[in-house]
Amino acid sequence: MNAVSAVTTAAPGAPVVDLDLADLRHDPYPAYAELRADAPLAWVPSVGRHLLTRYEDIVHAEKLPEVFSSREEGSLLLRTVGPNMLREDDPNHRRLRSAAEPPTRPRQVRDLWAGAFERTAHDLLDRIAGRGEADLIADFAEPLAAANLALVLGLHQAGAEDIADWSRAMMAGNSNYADDPDIWLRAERATRAIDDAVAEAAEAARREPDGSVISSMVHAAEPVDLTEIQNNVKVIIGGGVNEPRDVFGVGAWALLNRPAVLDRVLADPAASWKRVFEETARWVSPIGMYPRQLTQDHEIAGLTLPAGSRVALVIASGNRDESVFERADEFDLDRPNRPHLAFGGGPHFCMGAWVARHEVSAIAWPLVFSRLKGLRLEEGTESPMEGWVFRGPTSLNVTWQAA
């Protein structure tokens, strides 16, 4: 636990802004624009945290992990999965991250995983290609992300369906602000199933290393025990399905609504899909915010936050900051290349960044748009985006000319 207890009230002088969580889930961006303009550090009672919404303040906080600690008291994530690297600071975070990270580095992704990612994507498209219509989230993006995750983690006995179910159950727990007992029960069932699956996989990897995350943690130079492997695999499953799924869905949605942009992308795919990925992640960031807790008094955005203050770094807002990104609300592949915040920053920089970049921009989008001819949104489909802590399309109903 932190030496400093959490302070669950507004810092002296901090503006109090009431935001309705249902509005944020529907579309958080108008509220963020107002906060950036008028109250870049605001106490929001319904969130129980100060929202930090400007790009430069978020970057400042990310560069000071010793002040903006990841060890948040009363974290729902801690309750759901137990102690894990996402809610740890260095050096303990570094020990766990170093153990888990090697299979997610870009060369490993290319040499070890890319072939299987591509086969899975083709298999999923084989199943739907003749139908001429599908929900690209449920029928493609989610099962692809789940199967790829099972492979990289080394959970060879688990099916994509199990991974996706477990992920949903834990994500519900992580955001169970209403303390719904059914949600806790579902999350506990999922975490027990993962514990069993990881124990089995770890035993197999001990005998025969297979390059996976579990194998890498089992054989780490600095020892990691089984509980630590289990808890960290839970965290990775929690986020690792929805993030590639959502960036796929947002990007596909953006392009299907912009036929001229899509034509340009398809005319020069090698150069374009990478740009599409980074601009999509900026435009609608799959992770919208994450929490931090102050270890000491600290001045930021013109106010002094006392030690123990709870802060949410709203990276979705930073990515729409007009002082950094002109016409920030627009999806624009030609905008100047500025670093976005979608992967977070500092020691917690997204471990899955290279996996997601490859599976989505080198495999999922190119295959979908080349194999499904005449792909278009189903008539009358309105924006399917939902969420603010995590955001993406809940469905993406499309049609194409079936062969």
Next chain:
Amino acid sequence: MPTVIFQLPDGTERKVTAASGTVLMQAAVSNGVAGIVAECGGNASCATCHVYLDAAQSELAGGPNDVEDEMLDFTAAERRPTSRLSCQVQLSDALDPMLVHVPEEQV
């Protein structure tokens, strides 16, 4: 205290000083040198603090370690023989003044 001269893509130069042993990326970031992004804060996992060392100093500075070598294959600007991640390079009296070229792109 060693001096570092950052040569920026627009032709201008930034001169900073930092203690021997300081990480080159840190010397850049704490002095606000443009073009060194360092998203991951120095853990060799983002490849956004890429620099080209001066050819003559490159050998003295030593080559990249294994993790860094891998990340250098995935930098936004082209990899060259003198490429390093600045988060993995330390300032030293032997490399004073240090000449560093900042690439056009980091992301």
